[in-house]
Amino acid sequence: MNLRKASAAAAAVLALSLTATACGSDDSDSSSEGEGGGKKITVGIKFDQPGIGLKTPDGSYTGFDVDVATYVAKELGYAEKDITWKETPSADRETALERGDVDFIVASYSITDERKAKVDFAGPYLLAHQDLLIRSDDNIAKGADLNGKKLCSVAGSTSAQNVSDELAPKAQLKEYGTYSECIDALASGAVDALTTDDSILAGYASQDQNKGKFKLAGLSLSNENYGIGVKKGDAKMVDDINAALEKMVTDKAWDKAVTDNFGPAEYKNEPAPKIGNIVS
Template identity: 50%
Template structure:
């Protein structure tokens, strides 16, 4: 990581990790990565931002394409078989995004026979099918923006993933889309890095703790999610990944 960092982020999640038309990147995950880089004395101009599809995050780390991944990356036992995690740096909860006029969906149990969209490589839609609505019709795309487009075009009835991601899309389309606002899971966002990189994990944990205690963490959330109707979660306890 000496003098330069290659960081994997999403490019399609407003408020979380998004590449804009001028090729700059913005979002809470981006701000977390920048803060970590600052603690490593790596200037922003020396960060290479690489898009990682959600299904490819472990592979990108294993192939050495990135130094670490900050991409709404939930810490799970299965993923920990392949990569290490620093953090968590945020505790999210799974929710649903629906059209503004939708009245029949107030939680995951209302999704029986409905068309539910999520992204390949995530666990969100399968959780709904297994725990809440066995007859739900699952639709998967490689990116969340494709799910949101399908929702706007009445091709699916709801989109599911973590509330932080969905809040970004609802803020982008406030007259057309809304969060249901009923979280039904706990997702601990971690920063993925090489399986045996214990030193990197400790250093990143130290940086996250400093970001939280300095107030920069809360400021980054407020900056990226200004909607007063969205209430972000409290700071996590770092090191419980």
């Protein structure tokens, strides 16, 4: 009899303990929630593209994509402190979304039919073009002017090959491991031009150490519709992000982000694109 009473008392104590633990767990979860009641959000960006997405030596993040992502996250209910930034190199973007490593990706992510088969896109939020970066005292007015000149791009990129195949078959292609190496080569005269998206080129030209050294040639060699990547099938996230992007344009925060990140390069950007308007 005493044994039964002791067992009953112990069970009651255990039940109370579990109840208290559960309540404590709920309180802990709510303390890590964002402004809109959700938990922290993880956003994929580039860490190595000045003006687009760059992790600085002090651990902060800068760039147009970072500004766009921060604005969107705020509209979704997350303060800047609620954002976890995750590096997503080009080759890993689809996989990161499929695995759920990130909630969305803002990383100079051009919308293509091949990518749309794997992920969904909000936007576009920027229309970029393949262009050339040249020294400020040089003059290249058209693609054919590259014939006989040294053209740089990163290994594995199709940008330089596009120029060689379509515009300047006599250009001498030089491949380096990073755009920073191409910039150094351009500064030293080892190459005559660097090619990739004009937004990326403007970011490099806007760096303090490069101001006044380089300029964009102003050639629109291709259309690159930057979109925000979302996991396939998440229609609500796409709709919510599109609403945030529209508001960013309306309240002029989009224009400010362009000026802040690309202004020193005198980047002649396209107007903010209409949601769903893909320029081929």
